[in-house]
Amino acid sequence: MPRVQRTATAAWEGNVARGTGQLSTESGVLREAPFSLPARIGNESGKTNPEELLGAAHAGCLAMSLANQLAQAGTPPERLEVRATVVLDEVNGSHRIVASHVEIQGRVPDSDDASFRRAVEEADEGCTFSALIRASAEVTVEAQLSSERVGAAG
Amino acid sequence: MATERRAEITWQGDLMGGSGTIDAVGSGAVGPLDVTWASRAETPEGRTSPEELIAAAHASCFSMALAHGLAQAGTPPERLKSSAEVTFVPGTGITKSVLTVRGSVPGLDDAGFREAAENAKENCPVSLALKGNVELSVDAQLEG
Numbered sequence: 001m002p003r004v005q006r007t008a009t010a011a012w013e014g015n016v017a018r019g020t021g022q023l024s025t026e027s028g029v030l031r032e033a034p035f036s037l038p039a040r041i042g043n044e045s046g047k048t049n050p051e052e053l054l055g056a057a058h059a060g061c062l063a064m065s066l067a068n069q070l071a072q073a074g075t076p077p078e079r080l081e082v083r084a085t086v087v088l089d090e091v092n093g094s095h096r097i098v099a100s101h102v103e104i105q106g107r108v109p110d111s112d113d114a115s116f117r118r119a120v121e122e123a124d125e126g127c128t129f130s131a132l133i134r135a136s137a138e139v140t141v142e143a144q145l146s147s148e149r150v151g152a153a154g
Numbered sequence: 155m156a157t158e159r160r161a162e163i164t165w166q167g168d169l170m171g172g173s174g175t176i177d178a179v180g181s182g183a184v185g186p187l188d189v190t191w192a193s194r195a196e197t198p199e200g201r202t203s204p205e206e207l208i209a210a211a212h213a214s215c216f217s218m219a220l221a222h223g224l225a226q227a228g229t230p231p232e233r234l235k236s237s238a239e240v241t242f243v244p245g246t247g248i249t250k251s252v253l254t255v256r257g258s259v260p261g262l263d264d265a266g267f268r269e270a271a272e273n274a275k276e277n278c279p280v281s282l283a284l285k286g287n288v289e290l291s292v293d294a295q296l297e298g
Contacts, residue, residue: 027198055161071168
């Protein structure tokens with residue numbers, strides 16, 4: 001397969017404590033999205049920050065990897081909801097990303113708890129982002145099949 | 155004190171034919187964003203991918219670390235324009251992130267700027283998380 005390159009651009013003005021930045025991506029989905037230090041370590045106030053973008057990357061990576069595992073097992077998912085929480089902490093005086101906690105809810109016709117959990121483990125192993133971040137941070141994955149059925153509401 | 159930042163995605167269908175939406179991030183600054191396998195491994199077509207989001211995280215993390223380093227050295231930047239280009243090799247993983255920065259920093263020369271950029275590349279939290287598995291580089295120049 002060919003290699004893929006993805007680019008994002010950040011513009012920053014001023015010092016770190018009071019300055020702000022704008023973030024844009026090649027695909028155009030981010031256009032001058034604001035980010036700042038207070039958004040990173042304090043109140044979020046509508047500005048983004050590197051850790052939530054990593055959370056979005058991790059959730060996206062694991063969702064795709066799990067969709068692939070489930071389809072290969074003959075039980076493609078109807079719906080997967082994946083939430084990633086990335087933790088930044090101070091370790092020996094420097095800021096480090098110490099953990100990414102992932103929670104998954106799946107609606108997968110014809111799968112059972114045991115096969116779903118197995119697919120989740122394989123998806124975690126196959127997700128490039130999990131492998132990367134695990135080298136320096138803790139990764140936890142909790143997964144649950146949802147019993148909710150389409151049209152069964154009410 | 156630890157800070158936690160959250161993002162959520164919903165995926166429907168299998169990998170090749172299905173699609174996902176990053177419904178929400180904690181700050182509300184971003185999203186909803188569409189994601190597909192094709193946007194990840196082929197052309198983006200206006201949709202994002204995990205690698206593009208890592209590039210966004212890295213570019214923003216690097217900018218903040220550099221602004222911090224420059225200010226601590228007594229030469230705060232007027233403006234920094236940074237980019238991160240992340241390479242994803244399907245089947246292998248994320249192999250490279252190339253940072254580029256152009257800065258306007260009163261009172262600083264090229265050598266000092268390159269040194270500060272090198273330091274930010276080595277020590278920003280996203281770099282520390284990627285280092286060892288991903289080749290990191292930075293090209294830094296002062297402008298006008």
